[in-house]
Amino acid sequence: MSVINFLSAGAIPLIIITIIFYGLKEKQKVFDIFLDGAKDGMEIVIGLFPTLLGIFLAIGLLRNSGILDFIINLISPITNLLKIPNQILPLAMLRPISGSASMGIAVDIMEKYGVDSLIGKITSTIMGSTETTFYTIAIYTACVKIKKIRFVLLAALLADLAGMITSVIICQIMA
Amino acid sequence: MLNIIWPIFIIIAIIYAFFTGNIENLSNGIFDSAKSAVELTLTFFGTICLWNGIMEIAKRTSLMKKLTKILQPLINFLFPDLNNNKQAKEEISMNMTANLLGLGNAATPLGLKAMKTMQKENMKKDTLTNAMAMFIVINTASLQIIPTNVIAIRSSLGSQSPSGIILQVWIATIVAAIVGITATKILMKRF
Numbered sequence: 001m002s003v004i005n006f007l008s009a010g011a012i013p014l015i016i017i018t019i020i021f022y023g024l025k026e027k028q029k030v031f032d033i034f035l036d037g038a039k040d041g042m043e044i045v046i047g048l049f050p051t052l053l054g055i056f057l058a059i060g061l062l063r064n065s066g067i068l069d070f071i072i073n074l075i076s077p078i079t080n081l082l083k084i085p086n087q088i089l090p091l092a093m094l095r096p097i098s099g100s101a102s103m104g105i106a107v108d109i110m111e112k113y114g115v116d117s118l119i120g121k122i123t124s125t126i127m128g129s130t131e132t133t134f135y136t137i138a139i140y141t142a143c144v145k146i147k148k149i150r151f152v153l154l155a156a157l158l159a160d161l162a163g164m165i166t167s168v169i170i171c172q173i174m175a
Numbered sequence: 176m177l178n179i180i181w182p183i184f185i186i187i188a189i190i191y192a193f194f195t196g197n198i199e200n201l202s203n204g205i206f207d208s209a210k211s212a213v214e215l216t217l218t219f220f221g222t223i224c225l226w227n228g229i230m231e232i233a234k235r236t237s238l239m240k241k242l243t244k245i246l247q248p249l250i251n252f253l254f255p256d257l258n259n260n261k262q263a264k265e266e267i268s269m270n271m272t273a274n275l276l277g278l279g280n281a282a283t284p285l286g287l288k289a290m291k292t293m294q295k296e297n298m299k300k301d302t303l304t305n306a307m308a309m310f311i312v313i314n315t316a317s318l319q320i321i322p323t324n325v326i327a328i329r330s331s332l333g334s335q336s337p338s339g340i341i342l343q344v345w346i347a348t349i350v351a352a353i354v355g356i357t358a359t360k361i362l363m364k365r366f
Contacts, residue, residue, distance in 0.1 A: 011341055012321060016229055022236040030232050037231025041224035045216060053212040058184040060208030064201040065192035101180070107215055107328055115332040121340055124329055128322030128344035129351055133315040140311045141303070143287045144294040148302040151362035155308070156315040159355030163316075166350040170343045 048100065055104035062090075063108060084168055087112075087119050091126060096133035096160050103127070118175050125167035130160050218331030219324075226323045230278050242272045253313070253356065256306045263292040267310060274314070277323045286314055305363045312359045316352040 023030040062068045072086045079086045087109060095102040106127050113119040133156045141149055192201040233239060246268045257263050266289035273282035290307060297304050303311070322344045330337035 009336075009338065012326075012338055015321060019229055019233045019236070019238065022238045023232045026236050028232065028235055033232050033235055034228035036228075037234075038224040038228035040231070041227030042220070044227070045220045045223050048219070049212065049216045052216060053209060054181060056208040056212040056215075057205065058181050058188070060204045060211075061188035061192075061201060062184055064197065064204035065188040066195055066197045066200075067188055067191040070191075097180070103324070103328070107211070107332070110328070110332050111211070115329055115334040116336070116339075120332075120334075121343065124322075124325045124340045125343040125347050127328070128319075128325040128340065129317060129347035131315045131317035136315045137311055139283070140286060140290055140307075140314065144290050144297075144307075146294075146301055146303055146307075148299075149311075150303050150308060151359070151366045152303060152308050152311050155312045155355055155358040155362055158358045159312065159316050159351045162354035163347045163351030166347040167343065170346050171340075174343060 051100040052104060055098075055101045056108075059101075059104045059108050082165075084165075085119050085122065088122055088126065088168075091123060092164055095126065095130050095164075096157060097135075099132040099135065102132070118171060121175070122168055122171045125171055126164050129163045129167060133157060133160055215328070215331055219327050222323065222327035222330065226277065226321075230276055233276055234273075234278065234281065239269070239272055239276075242275065243268045246271055253309055254306045256304065257293070260292070260296060263289055263296075263306070266292055270310075271313070271318070274318055275320050277319045277321050282314075286310070308363060309356070309359050312355045313352065316348065316355050318348055318352055 020030055023033065068090060072089055075089055076086045079089060084092075091102055091105045091109060094105055106123050109123045110120045115124075133153075137149060137152060137156065141147075188201065192198045243265075247264075250264055250268050250271070251258075254264065254267065257267075266285055270282050270285040270289055273279075273285055289310065293304060293307050293310070294300070297307070322341065325340065325344065326337045329340070
């Protein structure tokens with residue numbers, strides 16, 4: 001277990017030092033470049049805020065009205081059978097459709113059940129290991145004006161499902 | 176998509192709250208959600224800027240080229256149809272490298288370029304080729320070394336160990352990618 005902890009804790013510092021080392025070796029002005037990148041980051045975050053606000057409003061309303069719990073209870077027989085914690089259902093359903101919406105839901109879940117709880121970890125793992133499938137397929141096909149996408153949606157959704165089920169199992173094992 | 180989902184969520188929630196007597200609770204929550212959006216954005220601000228800065232350095236060194244080279248055998252396996260299309264393979268490997276490094280913003284333009292290059296050799300212009308299908312499925316699988324956004328969210332929520340889920344994410348991503356690739360390889364022969 002300590003190897004795993006070391007890997008988790010050490011991965012980020014190791015990557016940072018490798019990158020900076022390479023920058024120095026190739027005589028780059030690393031700090032100036034860092035500032036450039038950070039500036040771009042500001043634009044990303046500012047651009048994200050309005051979407052996040054809108055999604056938080058909608059998800060907050062859904063949760064506070066009580067309808068989210070109602071729907072979760074409705075589907076729980078199926079998820080109990082598959083041993084999926086039903087608190088993550090809204091996330092699983094929205095994850096392939098909208099990146100910012102699923103991020104809003106993920107934060108909502110982690111705030112409610114605790115970020116370091118099993119549900120919080122499963123939520124984090126799902127967010128880290130899946131993509132906004134519909135959006136990705138849409139932009140990649142639209143740029144070359146392709147309409148017939150054959151089996152791509154099916155294969156991508158299968159991958160998402162596998163990622164989600166693995167997230168649930170692996171978090172339970174490593175809890 | 177959100178132009179439909181967003182209003183539906185709001186309308187359903189408000190109507191449901193009226194009928195179940197939850198309306199006060201719902202009303203109180205409205206401004207809380209604005210507050211949470213600001214709080215999350217503020218924490219995001221630091222982490223995303225930091226990571227973007229570090230990755231900008233990676234982008235301007237030979238590190239990116241090295242990673243691209245390492246990926247070559249994998250790309251030959253995944254895209255056997257592209258053997259003569261050097262340009263497409265190069266763009267694909269740069270897209271994958273950018274994805275691996277968590278450079279989503281750099282990965283997308285590179286990916287679109289690769290799609291355009293592959294489209295040039297596509298016989299049926301309105302249909303995906305096998306290589307294109309594989310490329311899109313891989314891009315939906317979110318292969319990345321550091322799940323930056325998730326770590327940012329976790330630290331903003333006061334996690335004891337924000338990066339403590341890295342290993343779980345790696346395992347889940349790899350399983351998802353293997354399933355996606357296998358499904359694509361099987362399905363491309365039939366459809």
